[in-house]
Amino acid sequence: MVADRDITSGKPELEQRRGVLVLAVLSQLRTAQYGYSLRQALAARDMAIEEGTLYPLLRRLEGQGLLASEWRIEDGPPRRYYRLSPEGEGLYARLTASWRGLVATMDKLLDEGDR
8 A cells, every 4th residue: 555655664754844844944044044054053953954955945935925035245155144034923933833732732642642
């Protein structure tokens, strides 16, 4: 069965991780960062992300008006710095509240299952 193969292939974990990447990225862009520094910040918190995933995500979020960016030259080549826009700050607050509610619900469900 295809569903059985998906479960054993690690696909559910990948889908779960994809679902939290937007929130993870938004959480780190409350202060301006460029792509590489953002990757380092996420990796330092055990949320490694590939360049091929991060940069398209940043462009998509900026296109949706959730991020603002600007080019800066500081001790090296020009870098595009991203930060939350006012709309991004609002989404970050809503997603954070939603995440915390989901975690509380899942904790209850998982605790019940452990009994």
